[in-house]
Amino acid sequence: MRLLSLVLAPIGCLGWPCFAAEAPAPAPATPPPAAPASFPFTDADGNLHTRAATGHVTNYDEAKAGTYRLPDPLMLADGQPVRDAGAWFNRRRPEILELYRSQVFGRVPAGAPRVSFKVLESDPNAVDGRAVRRHVVIRCGDPRSGPAIHLQVYVPARALHPVPLLLQATFYGDPAAQPALDAELARRFHELGPVAAIIARGYGYAVYRYTDLQPDHAGTAAAGVIGLARGAAGGPPAGDAWGALSAWAWGASRVLDYLATDPAVDPGRVALIGHSRLGKMALWAGAQDPRFAVVFASCSGEMGAALARRDFGETIDDIAESFGYWFAPNFQRYVGHWNDLPVDAHLLIALNAPRPVFITAGSRDLWADPRGEFLAAVAAGPVYRLLGRRDLGSADPPPLDATVGAGELAFHEHDGDHAITAGDWQAFLEFAGPYLRPGS
Numbered sequence: 001m002r003l004l005s006l007v008l009a010p011i012g013c014l015g016w017p018c019f020a021a022e023a024p025a026p027a028p029a030t031p032p033p034a035a036p037a038s039f040p041f042t043d044a045d046g047n048l049h050t051r052a053a054t055g056h057v058t059n060y061d062e063a064k065a066g067t068y069r070l071p072d073p074l075m076l077a078d079g080q081p082v083r084d085a086g087a088w089f090n091r092r093r094p095e096i097l098e099l100y101r102s103q104v105f106g107r108v109p110a111g112a113p114r115v116s117f118k119v120l121e122s123d124p125n126a127v128d129g130r131a132v133r134r135h136v137v138i139r140c141g142d143p144r145s146g147p148a149i150h151l152q153v154y155v156p157a158r159a160l161h162p163v164p165l166l167l168q169a170t171f172y173g174d175p176a177a178q179p180a181l182d183a184e185l186a187r188r189f190h191e192l193g194p195v196a197a198i199i200a201r202g203y204g205y206a207v208y209r210y211t212d213l214q215p216d217h218a219g220t221a222a223a224g225v226i227g228l229a230r231g232a233a234g235g236p237p238a239g240d241a242w243g244a245l246s247a248w249a250w251g252a253s254r255v256l257d258y259l260a261t262d263p264a265v266d267p268g269r270v271a272l273i274g275h276s277r278l279g280k281m282a283l284w285a286g287a288q289d290p291r292f293a294v295v296f297a298s299c300s301g302e303m304g305a306a307l308a309r310r311d312f313g314e315t316i317d318d319i320a321e322s323f324g325y326w327f328a329p330n331f332q333r334y335v336g337h338w339n340d341l342p343v344d345a346h347l348l349i350a351l352n353a354p355r356p357v358f359i360t361a362g363s364r365d366l367w368a369d370p371r372g373e374f375l376a377a378v379a380a381g382p383v384y385r386l387l388g389r390r391d392l393g394s395a396d397p398p399p400l401d402a403t404v405g406a407g408e409l410a411f412h413e414h415d416g417d418h419a420i421t422a423g424d425w426q427a428f429l430e431f432a433g434p435y436l437r438p439g440s
Contacts, residue, residue, distance in 0.1 A: 039051040039057075045364070046364065046417075047060055047366050047367065048367050050318055052315070052317035052318055052321055052335075053317070053321055053335075054317045054335060054336040056315060056317045056318075056336070058313065058314075058315075058318075059311050059312055059313075060312065060313065060366050062312070062371070064311065065310045065311050065312045065372075066309070066310065066311040068307075068309035068310065068338075068339060069309075069339065070307070070309065070344050070346060070379055071342060071343060071344060071347060073092070073096075073346065073347055073350050073379070073380065073382055073383050074088075074092065074382050074383065074386060075092075076091055076092055076095065077095055082386070084386070085386065085387050085388075088383065088386060088387065093351065096343060096347050096350070096351060097287065097288070097351060099342050099343050100284070100287070100343055100347075100348065100351075101240060101246075101328075102239075102240045102328070102330060103240075103328065103330050103331060103333075103334075103341070103342060103343070104303065104327060104328060104330075104331055104341075104343065105242070105243060105245050105246045105249070105284055105326075105327060105328060105331075106240055106241050106242035106243045106246045106327065106328030106329075106330075107240050107241075107242060107246070107328075108242055108246060108250050109229050109230075109241075109242065111229045111230075111231065112225070112229050112250065113140045113141035113146065113225065113228050113229060114140075114141070115138055115139060115140050115254045115257065115258075116138075116139045116143045117136060117137070117138055117139075117257075117258045117261065118136070118137045118139070118143075119134055119135070119136050120135045120136070120137055121134070121135045122134045122135075124157065126154055127154065127195055127196055127199055128196075129157065130156065130157055130196070130199050130200075131154045131155060131156060131157055131195070131199045132154070132155050132156075132157050132264075133152060133153065133154050134152070134153045134155075134262075135150065135151070135152055136150075136151040136152075136153060136258060137149070137150060137151075138151060138254055138255060138258055140213070140225050140228060140254070141225075141228050146228060147212065147213055147214070147224050147225050147228060148212060149208050149209075149212045149213055149251060149254070149255060150173065150208060150209065150212055151206055151207070151208045151255055151258065152173075152174040152206065152207050152208070153165075153204065153205075153206045153259075153262065153265075154195055154198075154199060154204055154205045154206070155199075155204040155264040155265065156199050156202055156203075156204070159202065159264065161266075161438075162263065162264060162265055162266035163202060163203055163204045163264065163265060163266060163269075164202075164203045164204065164266055164269035164270070164271070164293075164436035164437075165203060165204035165205065165206055165259060165265050165266070165269070165270050165271070166193060166198055166203055166204070166205050166206070166270075166271045166273055166432075167206045167207075167252070167255060167256070167259070167270055167271065167272050167273065168191075168192070168193055168205070168206070168207050168272075168273040168274070169207075169208060169209075169210045169248065169251075169252060169272075169273070169274050169278045169281060169282070170191050170192065170207055170208070170209060170210065170275075170278070171191060171209070171210070171275075171278070172191070172209060173207065173208065173209035173212075174192070174207045191275055191419075191420055192207065193205055193207070193273070193425060194422065194425050197425075197429070198429070201429065201433075203436065204264065204265055206255070206259065208255060210248050210251070210278055210281070212251075213225050213247060213248060213251040214226055214244050214247040214248060214251070215244075216244060216277075217325075218324070218325050219325075220244075220325070221237065221325070224247065225247050225250070225251070226242065226244070226247050236329075237329060238329070239328065239329050239330040240328050240329075240330055241328055241329060242328065243324075243325055243326045243327040243328055243331075244325055244326045245277070245280055245281055245284060245326045245327065246284070246328075248278070248281045248285075249281050249284045249285035249288060249289075250285075252272055252281065252282070252285040252289075252292075253285060253288070253289045253291075256270055256289065256291055256292065260291075266438075267291065268291075268293065269293050269435075269436045269438075270291070270292060270293055271292070271293060271294035271295070271296060271432055271436065272285055272286055272292045272294070272295050272296070273295075273296040273298070273428075274296070274297060274298065274300070275298040275299060275300075275419075275420040276298070276299055276300065276301070276368075276418065277300075277304075277323075277326070279297035279298050279299060279300025279301075279304050279305065280297070280300045280301075280303055280304035280326075282295050282296065282297050282300075283295060283297050283300060283304055283305065283348050283349065283351075283352065283357070284348065286351075286352045286355065286357070287348060287351035287352055290355070292355070293355060293356075293435060293436065294355065294356045294357075294358070294432050294435050294436065295352055295355065295356070295357045295358070296357075296358045296360075296428050296432070297357070297358070297359050297360070298360045298419075298420040298424060299360060299361055299362055299365055299368050299418050299419070299420070300359070300368070300373070301313070301314055301365075301367065301368030301369060301373070302314040302315065302316070302318070302319045302368070302369070303316070303319055303326075303327075303345075304345065304348070304368075304373075305345050305348070305349060305359045305361075305373040305376050305377065306345055306368060306369040306370075306372035306373045306376060307344055307345050307346070307369070307372040307373075307375055307376050307379075308338055308341060308344050308345060309338050309339060309341070309344055310369060310371075310372045310375075311338075312366075312369045312371070312372055313366050313367045313368060313369040313372070314367050314368065314369070315338070316334050316335060316338050316341070317335050317336060320332055320334070320335045321335070344376070344379075345372070345373070345376035346375075346376040346377075346378075346379035346380040347380075348376075349376060349377060349380035349409075350380040350383035350384075353380070353383045353384050353387055353389065353408070354384060354387040354388070354389045354408060355408070355435075356408040356409070356410075356431070356432065356435050357377075357380075357408070357409055357410075358410050358412070358427075358428050358431050358432065359373055359374075359376075359377050359409075359410070359411050359412070360411075360412045360413065360414065360420065360424045360427075360428075361373045361374070361411070361412075361413045361414075362413070362414055362415075362416050362417050362418055362419060362421075363400055363413055363414065363415050363416065364416060364417045365416075365417055365418040365419075367418070368418060370413055371397070373411070374397045374411050374413070377392055377405075377409055377411045378391075378392055378395055380409065381409065384407070384408055384409055389407060389408040389409075390405075390406065390407020390408055390409070391405070391407065391408075391409050392404050392405040392407075392409050392410070392411060393405060393406060393407065397411070397413065398411065398412070398413065400413055400414065400415040401413075401414055401415055401423055403427050403430075403431065405431075408435075410427075410431050412424060412427045412428075
């Protein structure tokens, strides 16, 4: 299988500079397999197949992933090349950030609520006495009734100085702090970090449930922080109104606001971690908030770390149809028109530069397009190199359960499904270590 080769070319792509991507020619047409009576369905290998409202049917054949042009990260909208860090930070990066705000995730409104913090309890004997755990409430708007994030913060019990901290947004929160949680469900999801191992390294760990801030289902624009910010405003939302992913990213930054007040935490060495849709959130939060020192995006897939122009696994058509409320209303204009999207995943990754980004994928998580995630990391490399940092250093994917990238960009593909695994955590801790040391 030949790797897509990305070639810089001054070719316009709907007015935007592009990479030209060369892909293998499609395989000769063959009769399609007999289709099931209805979609969606799961095949014998566990892969989801859908038929979108556009008529597009899920593809898992690399030979049919298509040809496409990627927006060139180092060319301005007017066609001028980006030759130095000043041009990147002052011109190109703001262009890309604005495109994501106006066309994809939406922008945080001026009326976003203020937040307040309150420590509800402190346990000095957490993790068998090796950590102190604090339960912190981060309240949005009214300090009595506004949406509230319930944050569990673990720090080493015997730390003499403020410590680096790994901040993770999760689906189910912290089972240790929620006895009523379905512990078996949380265990099977494999999402929580190895708290004891993290504490043993001298790091802190903080975890919260993402839906504390904004519900994750359609028809909730009047709920959560989005509803609070909108207030009594009537009529449809603006085309660039924030979707749930922007609200969750905003929430991650508000958690960092609290951590900056905690004397046990070094706010300059906080890593942000998310899996699946929360991996998308982590990349977007890191893109907007340079205070996050490191970003770890696990199996983030479509509109996260995977190239959206590739016809493989989940597509824009699928995600916009099923999870349109995650995005700005303007995002719907790219349904069926993927190549019109003025951004792609490599630019989302590059918005985090020069800070370290760690991307993981699962070999059997084809819906999330592991190959597309790797190719996006490769295509983000020119920005890291421009800024004097190291990219992946390879155009070849690593073996399964190995990591490629000895610098600020790294990619790790585990042998398995859509999960954040123990091996992923170990690889991330090794990757992040140099960047979480004092003075890094």
